[in-house]
Amino acid sequence: KQEVTQIPAALSVPEGENLVLNCSFTDSAIYNLQWFRQDPGKGLTSLLLIQSSQREQTSGRLNASLDKSSGRSTLYIAASQPGDSVTYLCAVLNSGAGSYQLTFGKGTKLSVIP
Amino acid sequence: SAVISQKPSRDICQRGTSLTIQCQVDSQVTMMFWYRQQPGQSLTLIATANQGSEATYESGFVIDKFPISRPNLTFSTLTVSNMSPEDSSIYLCSGRLNTEAFFGQGTRLTVV
Numbered sequence: 610k611q612e613v614t615q616i617p618a619a620l621s622v623p624e625g626e627n628l629v630l631n632c633s634f635t636d637s638a639i640y641n642l643q644w645f646r647q648d649p650g651k652g653l654t655s656l657l658l659i660q661s662s663q664r665e666q667t668s669g670r671l672n673a674s675l676d677k678s679s680g681r682s683t684l685y686i687a688a689s690q691p692g693d694s695v696t697y698l699c700a701v702l703n704s705g706a707g708s709y710q711l712t713f714g715k716g717t718k719l720s721v722i723p
Numbered sequence: 724s725a726v727i728s729q730k731p732s733r734d735i736c737q738r739g740t741s742l743t744i745q746c747q748v749d750s751q752v753t754m755m756f757w758y759r760q761q762p763g764q765s766l767t768l769i770a771t772a773n774q775g776s777e778a779t780y781e782s783g784f785v786i787d788k789f790p791i792s793r794p795n796l797t798f799s800t801l802t803v804s805n806m807s808p809e810d811s812s813i814y815l816c817s818g819r820l821n822t823e824a825f826f827g828q829g830t831r832l833t834v835v
Contacts, residue, residue, distance in 0.1 A: 640822050652729065652815055652829035653766075660822075698765065702822055709754070711817075711824055715765040 615714035630684040632699030639703040729827025746816030751796040754819040772799040
C-alpha cells in the first residue's frame with residue numbers, strides 16, 4: 610500500500626526567504642506526482658504535475674523535483690510571500706487493483722511572516 | 724485543464740438530516756471522485772463516481788450513507804445521509820483529465 614509522508618508538518622519563514630518542502634513515498638511504481646495548495650477550509654489547487662519520466666517542473670516561483678527511484682520529491686518556493694501561507698499537499702498516482710489511486714500526504718502548513 | 728464548480732461551499736446542518744453536494748465540471752473528465760477531509764487530516768477517498776452506474780465505494784464507506792450519482796460525464800452529486808456530528812468535514816469533488824487531478828472548492832459541512 611502506497612504511503613506518502615510530508616516533512617515538515619509545519620514551517621514558518623520570514624518573507625522573501627527561499628524554502629523547500631519534502632515529500633516521500635514508499636512505492637516507486639507511480640504514474641505521476643502532483644503538488645497542491647489548500648487554502649484554509651477550501652479545495653485544492655493544482656500547482657505542479659510531474660510525470661514519472663520527468664525530473665522536474667517549474668511554474669513561476671515554484672520548482673518541483675522528482676526522484677522516483679528513491680521515492681522523493683521536493684517543492685522549492687523562491688522569494689516567499691505572505692500569500693504563500695497555506696497548506697501544501699503532495700499526492701502520487703499509481704496503478705493498483707485496477708483503478709488509478711491518488712494517495713495524499715498529510716501536508717505541510719507554511720507560514721510566511723511579513 | 725478542468726474547472727470544477729462545487730456547491731454549496733459550506734453548510735451547517737441538524738443531525739439526522741441529509742445534504743446533497745453538487746459538482747459540475749467544465750470538460751468531460753475521464754473519472755470523478757469524492758473525498759472527505761476530516762479536521763487536521765489529509766484526504767480520504769470515499770468513492771469513484773461512475774457514469775450511469777453505481778459508484779465504487781472504498782472500505783468504510785457505504786452507499787446508504789453516501790449515495791452518489793453521476794448522470795453524465797460532467798456532473799455528480801454526493802449526499803451525506805442521516806448526518807451526525809462525526810460527519811463534520813470538508814467534502815471534495817475531484818475530476819481526472821488524462822492523469823492530472825483537479826478539485827472543486829470543497830464543501831465545509833458542520834453538523835450540530
